[in-house]
Amino acid sequence: MVSILSAPQARPHAAASSSESPSPTAVQIQNVSVSYPIGKKARRTILEDISIDIQQGEFVVLLGETGCGKSTLLRMILGQEHPTQGHIAVSGSAVQRVDSRCGYVPQKYSLFPDRTVLENLAMGPETSHYHILGRLKPSFRTFRKQVHAEALNQLRHMGLQQSDAGKYPHQLSGGMQQRVAIAQALMMKSRVLLMDEAFSALDPATRSSLQRLLRTVWSETRPTVVFVTHNTAEALYLGTRLIVLARSSHADHCGSRVALDMQLPASGMSLRNNGQEFLDLVDHIEQFSRGDHLTTPSPDGEIR
Amino acid sequence: MKATNVRFLSLIGSLLLLQGFAVTANAHADVPTFTVGWSVYAGWNPYFYMQKSGILKKWADKYAIAIKVQRFDYAASLDSFVAKNIDACTMTNMEALDMPAAAGVDSTAIIIGDYSNGNDAILVRNGLTFDKLPGQRIMLVQKTVSEYLLERGMVLNGQQAQLSKLRLINTSDSDIVPAFLNNTSNPVVVTWKPLVSQILADKSIHSIFDSSKIPAEILDLLVVRTEVLNRPDGSGVKFAKAISGAWYETVQQLAAGQPQALKYSAAASGDSVDSYKEQLKTTALFATPKSASEFATGPAIKQKMDLVRQFCYAHGLLGQGIKSVDDVAITYPDGSIQGRKDRVRLRFNATYMQAAQQGKL
Amino acid sequence: MANFSPFDIQARPNRLLSQSLSVLLFVICIGLYMQTSISRHRENSEDRVVPNARQLAAGIHASVFEPAEEDDYIPADNASRWERLHHSMIWKDTVSSGRRFFISLLLLIPAILLALHIGLFPWFGAGFLRFVLFFDKIVALSLLPILFIVFGIDEWSKIALIVIGVAPTIILDVSQMVRAVPQEQIVKAFTLDANNFDVAYRVVFRQVMPQVINSLRLNLKPMMLFLFAGEMIAASDGLAYRIAIMRRHMGMDVILPYVLWVAFLLFLIDLSLRVLNRRMHPWFQS
Numbered sequence: 001m002v003s004i005l006s007a008p009q010a011r012p013h014a015a016a017s018s019s020e021s022p023s024p025t026a027v028q029i030q031n032v033s034v035s036y037p038i039g040k041k042a043r044r045t046i047l048e049d050i051s052i053d054i055q056q057g058e059f060v061v062l063l064g065e066t067g068c069g070k071s072t073l074l075r076m077i078l079g080q081e082h083p084t085q086g087h088i089a090v091s092g093s094a095v096q097r098v099d100s101r102c103g104y105v106p107q108k109y110s111l112f113p114d115r116t117v118l119e120n121l122a123m124g125p126e127t128s129h130y131h132i133l134g135r136l137k138p139s140f141r142t143f144r145k146q147v148h149a150e151a152l153n154q155l156r157h158m159g160l161q162q163s164d165a166g167k168y169p170h171q172l173s174g175g176m177q178q179r180v181a182i183a184q185a186l187m188m189k190s191r192v193l194l195m196d197e198a199f200s201a202l203d204p205a206t207r208s209s210l211q212r213l214l215r216t217v218w219s220e221t222r223p224t225v226v227f228v229t230h231n232t233a234e235a236l237y238l239g240t241r242l243i244v245l246a247r248s249s250h251a252d253h254c255g256s257r258v259a260l261d262m263q264l265p266a267s268g269m270s271l272r273n274n275g276q277e278f279l280d281l282v283d284h285i286e287q288f289s290r291g292d293h294l295t296t297p298s299p300d301g302e303i304r
Numbered sequence: 305m306k307a308t309n310v311r312f313l314s315l316i317g318s319l320l321l322l323q324g325f326a327v328t329a330n331a332h333a334d335v336p337t338f339t340v341g342w343s344v345y346a347g348w349n350p351y352f353y354m355q356k357s358g359i360l361k362k363w364a365d366k367y368a369i370a371i372k373v374q375r376f377d378y379a380a381s382l383d384s385f386v387a388k389n390i391d392a393c394t395m396t397n398m399e400a401l402d403m404p405a406a407a408g409v410d411s412t413a414i415i416i417g418d419y420s421n422g423n424d425a426i427l428v429r430n431g432l433t434f435d436k437l438p439g440q441r442i443m444l445v446q447k448t449v450s451e452y453l454l455e456r457g458m459v460l461n462g463q464q465a466q467l468s469k470l471r472l473i474n475t476s477d478s479d480i481v482p483a484f485l486n487n488t489s490n491p492v493v494v495t496w497k498p499l500v501s502q503i504l505a506d507k508s509i510h511s512i513f514d515s516s517k518i519p520a521e522i523l524d525l526l527v528v529r530t531e532v533l534n535r536p537d538g539s540g541v542k543f544a545k546a547i548s549g550a551w552y553e554t555v556q557q558l559a560a561g562q563p564q565a566l567k568y569s570a571a572a573s574g575d576s577v578d579s580y581k582e583q584l585k586t587t588a589l590f591a592t593p594k595s596a597s598e599f600a601t602g603p604a605i606k607q608k609m610d611l612v613r614q615f616c617y618a619h620g621l622l623g624q625g626i627k628s629v630d631d632v633a634i635t636y637p638d639g640s641i642q643g644r645k646d647r648v649r650l651r652f653n654a655t656y657m658q659a660a661q662q663g664k665l
Numbered sequence: 666m667a668n669f670s671p672f673d674i675q676a677r678p679n680r681l682l683s684q685s686l687s688v689l690l691f692v693i694c695i696g697l698y699m700q701t702s703i704s705r706h707r708e709n710s711e712d713r714v715v716p717n718a719r720q721l722a723a724g725i726h727a728s729v730f731e732p733a734e735e736d737d738y739i740p741a742d743n744a745s746r747w748e749r750l751h752h753s754m755i756w757k758d759t760v761s762s763g764r765r766f767f768i769s770l771l772l773l774i775p776a777i778l779l780a781l782h783i784g785l786f787p788w789f790g791a792g793f794l795r796f797v798l799f800f801d802k803i804v805a806l807s808l809l810p811i812l813f814i815v816f817g818i819d820e821w822s823k824i825a826l827i828v829i830g831v832a833p834t835i836i837l838d839v840s841q842m843v844r845a846v847p848q849e850q851i852v853k854a855f856t857l858d859a860n861n862f863d864v865a866y867r868v869v870f871r872q873v874m875p876q877v878i879n880s881l882r883l884n885l886k887p888m889m890l891f892l893f894a895g896e897m898i899a900a901s902d903g904l905a906y907r908i909a910i911m912r913r914h915m916g917m918d919v920i921l922p923y924v925l926w927v928a929f930l931l932f933l934i935d936l937s938l939r940v941l942n943r944r945m946h947p948w949f950q951s
Binding site: 407 | 709710711712713714720723724727734735737809810813814817818897898899900901906909910912913914915916918919
Binding site: 098106112 | 847848849853854860872946
């Protein structure tokens with residue numbers, strides 16, 4: 001534990017991509033910058049020269065204050081947005097558009113309101129194996145039976161009752177909905193699971209029970225997870241690796257950069273388990289979140 | 305559409321304001337005030353000149369009454385007349401019978417202004433003749449003099465038996481010209497001037513029948529509510545005298561070709577003087593009170609009106625409740641009655657035309 | 666009446682009171698009508714502008730059990746009521762107006778699908794949206810002469826008038842609904858291996874369907890207005906045709922039942938769409 005505090009910037013992020021890694025790279029983010037034109041001449045920079053390599057099986061938490069661009073980064077991994085400069089690859093190939101390489105659990109609207117829980121879960125496997133006309137084939141019926149059985153299994157695993165399977169999303173509580181949303185993403189067996197503030201709208205008790213559930217699920221199958229949050233305690237509990245994005249507090253016209261990139265203990269840190277150490281770490285991280293440690297770029301663009 | 309909206313609104317308005325009207329009418333009863341409604345038509349446009357030239361005011365002042373003249377859409381003017389919002393109104397003999405008279409509003413025609421002498425016409429493409437009309441689609445404003453003209457044309461051409469085979473398409477007069485010209489699949493249209501002239505500009509279309517072949521059947525009248533005419537204070541009679549005097553002074557100027565009279569009468573319908581003169585050619589004006597009163601007291605009018613009332617009855621224009629053509633009866637200046645004595649609804653009164661003739665106004 | 670408080674937002678009128686308040690205006694309307702009718706009939710027993718109950722009953726009977734004046738059909742003396750109804754004026758007019766109405770409704774389906782594409786597919790949006798925005802502001806009635814040239818004066822010009830009249834509004838409305846579908850849903854569907862067709866028709870369209878039906882419900886009255894306009898301009902049958910003809914001789918005894926019948930039909934269509942919506946989309950929260 002002490003080692004974490006003493007070497008907060010232990011991983012030189014630029015070097016990571018070139019070093020040979022024990023597990024294959026799941027997500028590769030290379031020198032990504034994002035900026036939008038505002039008005040005729042000016043551009044607003046959101047992200048600036050971000051490079052992150054995420055190994056398979058890592059649980060990466062992207063932490064940062066509101067507006068720091070962490071969700072933008074997630075959307076670029078998804079393929080929903082594209083970097084102005086740089087390159088993003090998932091499972092070794094470049095991201096062009098949204099596809100099923102990544103699973104996705106957003107904060108809201110994570111389920112299709114017009115489908116029951118079971119239909120929501122079955123939708124992914126069904127669409128990926130049978131297109132609309134293919135469903136006329138007799139084999140589809142057996143396939144659907146299998147998928148439904150698997151979906152019920154998954155539901156049980158997520159702590160839902162069999163009777164919930166026929167319900168529509170609006171009949172479930174927010175926590176239940178997010179459980180179903182995680183199950184729905186897991187049904188696709190995607191290599192990478194992207195979660196955008198997935199628990200931020202929930203009340204504290206539900207939130208911590210979902211955090212426990214997510215950790216359990218992750219430790220069982222070890223998918224690669226990229227979890228975006230602005231809550232430091234959540235980040236410390238969930239992740240195996242913490243990446244803090246922040247804008248330099250000295251020069252706020254610049255985009256956000258990686259302010260901190262650190263490994264976390266696999267057991268999950270919490271105030272109850274780690275006491276004062278946890279609090280110190282939170283303090284420490286929040287300094288980075290404010291961008292206190294970031295320097296301004298030198299005139300030639302190099303980051304000192 | 306515009307016309308129908310207006311008439312519908314006016315109907316609703318008249319329903320709602322019914323009581324209100326009665327109250328305001330009583331409010332300034334010092335000088336008896338009368339309102340005449342008229343609508344755009346060659347034979348009625350002179351009312352516009354009559355008002356603008358001051359002729360009307362002169363005659364009204366002579367009888368110490370006030371007369372207002374108000375332009376309406378034709379349908380709206382009839383609605384207003386039936387709703388008793390106006391005291392007198394220009395209309396054809398057919399509408400006089402099937403609108404106010406059939407609706408129980410006892411009406412008196414005091415001026416027979418003119419008859420259509422070619423203003424209404426049946427126009428065809430491809431040289432169609434009457435025997436070819438059955439089965440063809442015929443565009444016209446149904447239940448008006450257009451349909452009457454069509455039936456009379458069929459009858460006079462020996463096609464009476466084919467009448468039920470006509471395929472009529474009720475077409476609003478505001479759209480009938482483009483609708484006919486742009487649909488060569490519809491070979492027949494029945495309408496009136498100036499629409500007739502607009503359609504005949506297309507040389508492939510020609511007229512096979514017009515109202516000059518049924519002279520004096522389509523009459524253009526000034527109709528007064530009988531109860532107004534019979535007001536106990538005599539103001540109704542004064543009104544009838546004043547408007548008759550003004551009318552014949554106006555018409556005489558028009559017949560004499562007085563430029564101002566022509567100009568204003570043409571402007572009343574937004575026509576050019578030339579176009580208006582062309583319309584007048586097919587309008588048989590009773591330019592003198594003598595001609596009008598002779599027609600009103602002669603035998604021809606009864607015969608013509610009988611054709612019209614039979615048509616109205618056969619087409620249900622006298623209303624759902626009317627079970628006999630005699631239930632809407634007509635009297636003539638000689639006192640004779642067409643129909644049941646106790647159900648006289650339309651009266652032809654030559655008193656004022658004769659007074660004008662004798663110079664007693 | 667102890668606490669008379671019409672301007673109190675927090676007032677709680679009891680059930681009986683609110684029920685009677687809700688019928689009050691109906692009673693006033695009927696009362697005013699009757700009063701007007703009675704006073705007009707006192708003056709003129711044959712008044713047609715405000716027909717009395719007897720005239721109305723005769724008018725209803727004529728519309729429901731007697732053939733239209735232009736028809737050759739003469740019912741046999743022993744014809745059943747059904748037989749008479751089947752050949753009646755109101756039946757004939759309802760069928761022909763109804764056919765125009767439902768064909769237009771069917772033709773709105775492609776418009777709705779186009780709207781889906783405009784809202785969802787950037788290429789369609791770029792190509793169509795501005796044009797539809799512009800076209801929406803065109804007063805369809807003023808295009809009538811053009812419609813006559815293109816569609817003739819028969820059925821198709823009336824149907825075209827309805828479709829051109831309401832389709833742009835519906836397209837704009839539906840494409841707004843499509844745009845309002847959260848981006849998360851579309852992204853999520855793509856992560857579940859859905860293709861463009863799946864996303865458009867099996868995710869977005871299914872979700873906006875109840876709103877689309879509600880939009881149609883709101884447009885029923887404009888549709889009827891355009892149908893009436895068309896039938897009043899040129900027609901040989903239909904509900905508005907009959908009203909136009911009856912007005913020529915002030916047949917309010919037939920017009921009033923027709924107006925109420927049209928109102929009832931519209932109410933019925935609206936109700937059935939509402940019930941259909943509730944049945945088909947139990948998940949929908951308005």
